[in-house]
Amino acid sequence: MLNSDLAKIFYEIADILEMQHVQWKPAAYRKAARAIESLPEDVADVFKKKGVEGLKEISGVGEGLAAKIVEYLTTKRIKEYDELKKKIPRHLSILIDIPGLGPKHAELLHKKLGINNIEDLKKAIAAHKLAKLSGFGAKSEENIAKGLELFAQGTARTLLGTALPIAEALIMQIKQVKGIGNIEVAGSVRRRKETIGDIDILVTAKDPKPIMERFTHLPDVKRIMAQGPTKSSILLKNNLQVDCRVLEEKSYGAALNYFTGSKEHNIVLREIAIKKGFKLSEYGLFNRKTNAFVAGRTEEEVYKKLGLPYIPPELRENAGEIEAARQGKLPVLVEEKDLKGDLHMHTTYSDGNNSTEEMIKAAIARGYEYIAITDHSPSVHIAHGMTEKRLVKQLAEIEKLQKKYKDITILAGSEVDILPNGSMDYSDKILKRLDWVIGSVHSAFKMPRDKMTRRICKAMENPYVRVIGHPSGRLMGKREPYDVDMKAVFQMAKKTGTFLEIDSQPPRLDLKDVHIRAAIDAGVTLVIDSDAHDVNQLRFISLGLMTARRGWATKKDIANCLPLDKFLKLKK
Ligand SMILES: [Zn+2]
Ligand SMILES: [Zn+2]
Structure with missing residues (x-):
């Protein structure tokens, strides 16, 4: 739990330094923050076991940052952070957390409209004061209002x-x-x-x-x-x-069922119980006439007495699972052990924390048969997208590493930007050389629906694009999904044999559960990817897997559940 607290401080230090136009340091703090929040072990335990040397094994943590971590672990404070915070006005530290409102705009709102906090901002928006302010306008007022909504959602859940x-x-x-x-x-x-x-x-x-x-x-x-x-x-x-x-042991299953929910699922279960002459509560299943205890020790026995097979918790949303259970048509949900590879990860060639070799070694340790290395294309400046020249250099390195690591098949890939007009950020000539191309939208998010739909569909028509990365583009709590006709995307994916991704980064989980189910119904095959930017983020794939299960996915719906030989045959 400490890891996320410490990472948050490092991210804030980076933000403040950036506001002061300090070079390099913000990036260093962010890199370390990401490595720390991805760490499977508590950073305090790392320090206890291995001391400062252990901390320096964390990617992005050198002598200086290790000292900061030790300072935090021993004093619960970081002096530099306290001092930096004193230097920036309080209104800024509150306002810059709102999506869509950077430090520059926050400062302007403070100066021109005297906005010091979120309440002030809400009032100013209600009175349309931002719309009239030069440098803002109606559109940006609307965006900031949306940002406020996202901010409220993000803090509530x-x-x-x-x-x-x-x-x-x-x-x-x-x-x-x-x-x-x-x-x-x-x-x-x-x-x-x-x-x-x-x-x-x-x-x-x-x-x-x-x-x-x-x-x-x-x-x-x-x-x-x-x-x-x-x-x-x-x-x-x-x-x-x-x-x-x-x-009590006796009612554990009934209570687990009751407190797992969802409410809607439980309401239907209680109705079924009544029809069968029972009464279902958190204490158990009882005979309605005699009040005698019928079942409750396990969830399985409760479902059985109701005439149903066990329903996995991920499906309990009253979204057709009870009918499916009754008819013996519950899907056999995909499991973590079914995953044979991970097809989306970054290295230090773009914005990852670890080298290509380190990512390969970590993937071998997870027992994968195959992986794809997929760094960013040049348009993503913020993520150090690679020029064609650097990509070629990485391809040569991957070829060398493949000879060294024979236990795993390394697909040389790229996460290539889908440009606003739907063309790809690398030439076909270079795409042709790659084993695995992800097409992703990372820019011009605010296009109108028809244009955005055409943009993504056009990318799927490119013969080299195998999969669309994080198809809706949402970042929960930070950015709305872009406006796109998902139905049209599913149809085009089916028609062109393009996969759609379930990206497992915690704020993404994209496709989301209902989209996964709709995509499968439309006959689309999916892939589950970690989109790891650090060796410790490869395990995030379990979050994507959970989301896939909520989307009723079975292992035959997921391409990277196939063993290597069958997977490689899935050519477009
Ligand atoms: Zn991406
Ligand atoms: Zn990515």
Whole structure:
């Protein structure tokens, strides 16, 4: 949990330094921030085990930044950060977090309209004061209003990629109490929803007291919201609320079902129960006449008594899963072990943290049969997109590395920009030399719907483009998806045999669950990619996999579930 706190400080330092027009340092801070937030191990544990040398093994962390981390671990502060914060006015530090409002505009709003905080900004927008201000206008007022909305959503809900590791860490800590039977996270985290409101943890134990004690005294508790004999709520330091309930073994399955939801799914289950002469609650399934206990120990037995097979939590949205279960037509959902490769990752050739060789070694360690190395094309300046010359150099390096690492097949690829007119950022001549081409939109996001649809469809008609990366372009909490006719995209993907990607970066999860299901229904084949920018981000692929499961995907819907020989045969 500390990792995300520390990364946040590093990102903020980078922002402030950038405002002061400091060169290089912001990029260095951001690189380290990304490596730290991707780290599977708590940075404090790394320091405990291996000292400063261990910290320096983190990509982007040299002597100077390692010292900052040690300072934070030992004093809970970073002096440079405190001093930088003093230098920038408070209104700026609040306003620059709003998507679409950079430091320059924030300063202007402060000077011209006296806007100091979010409330001021809301009022000014309501009175259309920005629209009349030179340098702004109606369009940019609208964008900032949208940014405010996104900001509010982002602070109200937490990304699955943030919440899940926190839930797992909390469970590990609570598990240390003796006498625990079952322990599991319920709620939307268990359903793997892309964002979650709070975390629900269910536990079985004979004596709830020590569990409630441990739970309310976890190291990251900011405030105890409620403490009872079998149920307590805490607020973590990062403002996430967590509830913990201790249950009897006998009703654990019924409670897990009840607290996993969704509400809509549970309503239908209760109706089925009534029709069968039962009553279903968080305590179990009971005979309606005699009140005798019928089932409740496991979810499986509850579903069975209702005449249904077990329904995986990811499907419990009352979106047709109960009918499918009744008819024996539930999909056999794709699993992590089915993934044979990862087809989207970056290296230091563009904006990744690790070398090509380091990424290959990390992929081998994950047991993949194949990967694609896919750095950015030249148009993405911000991500150090590669010129054709540098790409050719990387191709030669990959060829050499392939000879050295025979256990894995390395596809030489690229994530190539789809330019606003739908043409590709590299010439066909160079695309032809690549084993794997991802076409992605990284610019001109605000095109009208028909133009954006044509742009993406045209890219799919290019014979070398194998897959469309993050097809909707959304960044949850930061950027809306671009306006595109997904149905038309699915049709063109089917027609041209182009894959669509499920990008696993935590704020992306793009395609999202409902789009995945619609794409599969339209006959489109998908790929699940990590889009890793660091060796430690390869594991993000599990988030994309969870999203695929929410989209009813089976392993035959996912191209990178195929073994290498069959995958290579999937030519366009
Ligand atoms: Zn991209
Ligand atoms: Zn990428």
